[in-house]
Amino acid sequence: MMTTLSTIRGFWDPVLWMAAFIIVIVITCYIRSLGKEEYKRGTEQTMVFFSGNIPPKELISSSNIYWGFFKAMEKYYTCIRRFHTGMVNDYVYYFIVIVIVIIASLIIGGVLWM
Amino acid sequence: MEVGREMFIIEHLPALVIAIPLLAAFIAPLLKRFGKHAVSVWSILNLSIVECLVIVLGYRVIKDGIQSYAIGASIPSLLSPNGLPVRIILEVDAISSFMGLTSISIILLACIYSACFMKKYKSVERYYSLLLLMAAGIMGMAFTGDMFNMFVFLEVLSISSAGLIAFYAYKGEAIEAAFKYLVISSISALMVLFAIALLYGQYGLLNIAALGAAFRFTILDKIALALLVSAFVMKCGAVPLHMWVADAYGEAPAPISASLVVASQISLYALFRICFTLFGLLPAIQIIAWFIILFGLASMFVGVTMAMPQKDIKRLMAYHAISQTGYMLLGVGVGLAVINDINALNAFGIAAMEGGIFHIINHAMYKGLLFLVAGAIIYRTGTKNLNEMGGLGNRMPITAVLFLIGMLSITGLPPFNGFASKLIIYESVFLFNPILSVVAMIVSILTLASFVKVFYSAFTGQEQSKYKDVKEIPAIMLVPLLILAFLIILFGLFPGIILKLLVKPAVQALLDRAGYIGVVV
Numbered sequence: 001m002m003t004t005l006s007t008i009r010g011f012w013d014p015v016l017w018m019a020a021f022i023i024v025i026v027i028t029c030y031i032r033s034l035g036k037e038e039y040k041r042g043t044e045q046t047m048v049f050f051s052g053n054i055p056p057k058e059l060i061s062s063s064n065i066y067w068g069f070f071k072a073m074e075k076y077y078t079c080i081r082r083f084h085t086g087m088v089n090d091y092v093y094y095f096i097v098i099v100i101v102i103i104a105s106l107i108i109g110g111v112l113w114m
Numbered sequence: 115m116e117v118g119r120e121m122f123i124i125e126h127l128p129a130l131v132i133a134i135p136l137l138a139a140f141i142a143p144l145l146k147r148f149g150k151h152a153v154s155v156w157s158i159l160n161l162s163i164v165e166c167l168v169i170v171l172g173y174r175v176i177k178d179g180i181q182s183y184a185i186g187a188s189i190p191s192l193l194s195p196n197g198l199p200v201r202i203i204l205e206v207d208a209i210s211s212f213m214g215l216t217s218i219s220i221i222l223l224a225c226i227y228s229a230c231f232m233k234k235y236k237s238v239e240r241y242y243s244l245l246l247l248m249a250a251g252i253m254g255m256a257f258t259g260d261m262f263n264m265f266v267f268l269e270v271l272s273i274s275s276a277g278l279i280a281f282y283a284y285k286g287e288a289i290e291a292a293f294k295y296l297v298i299s300s301i302s303a304l305m306v307l308f309a310i311a312l313l314y315g316q317y318g319l320l321n322i323a324a325l326g327a328a329f330r331f332t333i334l335d336k337i338a339l340a341l342l343v344s345a346f347v348m349k350c351g352a353v354p355l356h357m358w359v360a361d362a363y364g365e366a367p368a369p370i371s372a373s374l375v376v377a378s379q380i381s382l383y384a385l386f387r388i389c390f391t392l393f394g395l396l397p398a399i400q401i402i403a404w405f406i407i408l409f410g411l412a413s414m415f416v417g418v419t420m421a422m423p424q425k426d427i428k429r430l431m432a433y434h435a436i437s438q439t440g441y442m443l444l445g446v447g448v449g450l451a452v453i454n455d456i457n458a459l460n461a462f463g464i465a466a467m468e469g470g471i472f473h474i475i476n477h478a479m480y481k482g483l484l485f486l487v488a489g490a491i492i493y494r495t496g497t498k499n500l501n502e503m504g505g506l507g508n509r510m511p512i513t514a515v516l517f518l519i520g521m522l523s524i525t526g527l528p529p530f531n532g533f534a535s536k537l538i539i540y541e542s543v544f545l546f547n548p549i550l551s552v553v554a555m556i557v558s559i560l561t562l563a564s565f566v567k568v569f570y571s572a573f574t575g576q577e578q579s580k581y582k583d584v585k586e587i588p589a590i591m592l593v594p595l596l597i598l599a600f601l602i603i604l605f606g607l608f609p610g611i612i613l614k615l616l617v618k619p620a621v622q623a624l625l626d627r628a629g630y631i632g633v634v635v
Binding site: 058063088110 | 293294297298301305331333336337339340341343344347348354355357358361397398401402405416419420422423425461462465500501503528529533534537538541542545563567568570571575576606607608609610611613
């Protein structure tokens with residue numbers, strides 16, 4: 001088929017995937033239609049679930065999203081931000097370090113390789 | 115007469131694709147007297163001609179093999195009159211025409227977008243002049259077969275890019291970003307020049323093919339290789355030499371951010387050309403391959419984790435550009451690592467390279483689309499801060515859908531084009547080292563998380579009262595976005611055809627070192 005992409009272990013066909021996706025959507029909609037319909041509009045039954053709390057009315061800004069992830073990764077971010085100083089001197093310093101490491105690896109590795 | 119003109123154009127195609135934007139860049143400022151539109155129409159026209167010529171050139175490469183051109187020779191096909199290449203030679207194979215086509219397409223769409231986006235600024239003639247110079251620099255780097263010529267076009271590209279990054283000169287941040295970019299570019303170019311001097315001092319050659327044939331793999335060659343690799347890794351924005359990317363992409367006008375993506379990718383191409391064609395037979399090339407893999411791995415992870423906390427939409431996308439560069443480095447790096455092991459190369463090395471090269475064109479399209487969507491948001495709201503956005507989906511529904519297409523593509527969700535290239539990378543890299551593949555998958559999940567945040571912050575959520583008068587962007591700005599979205603879907607639906615027509619020949623060209631050298635020597 002024109003849409004098929006052969007890979008090492010198999011194949012990928014977007015048209016087949018879309019056909020499967022549509023079938024799954026249809027089944028999902030059918031299962032949803034079996035659900036209860038006697039909910040009351042405008043009551044807490046239709047409110048957004050916010051960990052059992054009342055959802056805040058003010059805008060949740062992008063800075064608040066994934067706060068738990070950032071809290072868990074605090075040490076990583078503290079470390080990684082230390083390198084992002086914004087100073088061009090540091091950028092040049094990193095470049096020199098990388099050049100030296102690559103040259104040293106090539107020379108030492110080249111000797112071992114031979 | 116017509117046939118003669120046609121033959122003339124075909125014979126000089128490699129030179130014309132560089133000469134046209136170069137000359138057009140110097141004519142552009144003179145057209146200001148006819149109005150701002152004259153400059154933008156002139157630029158679009160010239161870039162469209164170059165796009166057509168690159169397509170013809172690519173077709174000829176696929177049909178007839180490598181196209182070469184000796185600049186200034188009475189017969190352009192006479193490359194080595196005395197057995198030695200004495201002129202600047204342009205050598206176009208499938209990988210260079212692939213890069214040329216990708217780059218010029220994005221720059222052309224960015225130029226069309228700029229016709230409206232940059233309308234309110236006074237000195238647009240400088241903007242278009244620099245954009246055309248940037249196109250000339252990229253085309254030159256893609257098509258040159260000469261090391262010194264590559265350095266010259268790298269300089270043309272860097273200087274024009276720095277000017278464009280500093281276009282919003284009234285903002286201190288833009289000047290700072292351009293200054294950083296200029297320092298980084300100068301140092302990279304200086305190291306490239308130093309490496310060229312080391313090679314020229316030993317072999318008396320500047321031609322890539324002739325150098326590739328003459329190598330003796332001395333210590334000086336290794337130093338030259340290290341300098342070239344470091345310089346191009348910095349220019350393509352890979353971790354840990356990526357620091358300039360967020361500033362430059364973040365502060366440049368949105369269409370320039372999209373163009374900078376392909377400008378960085380052309381450095382990636384230079385890196386691959388150096389590693390495969392010039393130093394492909396070096397016994398220690400696997401050390402460089404592992405460096406490329408590690409740079410790729412670090413770029414993927416650091417790029418995406420640094421993107422997640424960003425509040426500035428363009429800085430966030432800039433960090434994602436770093437992250438996506440990692441996939442390309444990883445794929446091609448794995449191919450380079452097994453270049454001397456024919457079994458491994460056939461089992462997964464070529465597939466990994468195909469994934470990496472396919473990701474180049476996919477990334478150019480979806481990141482181009484995402485930067486232009488970011489520009490559309492900034493154009494209408496005047497802010498880059500995600501905290502100040504909200505509910506724009508009601509006011510800009512088409513832009514929201516286009517963002518969603520770009521977002522789903524960059525995150526590698528089926529059936530978009532990003533999925534196809536990432537799938538090839540995951541599968542092939544897994545056979546090389548499963549850990550690398552797992553990291554690549556985790557990075558895709560984090561990318562999705564990051565873009566969900568952007569979509570929520572900008573397009574959904576509570577509508578801001580200050581944006582109640584915001585409306586959809588003008589039609590001229592929507593056209594490039596729609597074209598990119600269409601291409602993303604097209605490449606996603608027909609990945610096998612794209613792979614066969616564009617990617618496989620490009621990978622074969624990269625691997626066919628003897629073929630590239632044989633044209634000249």
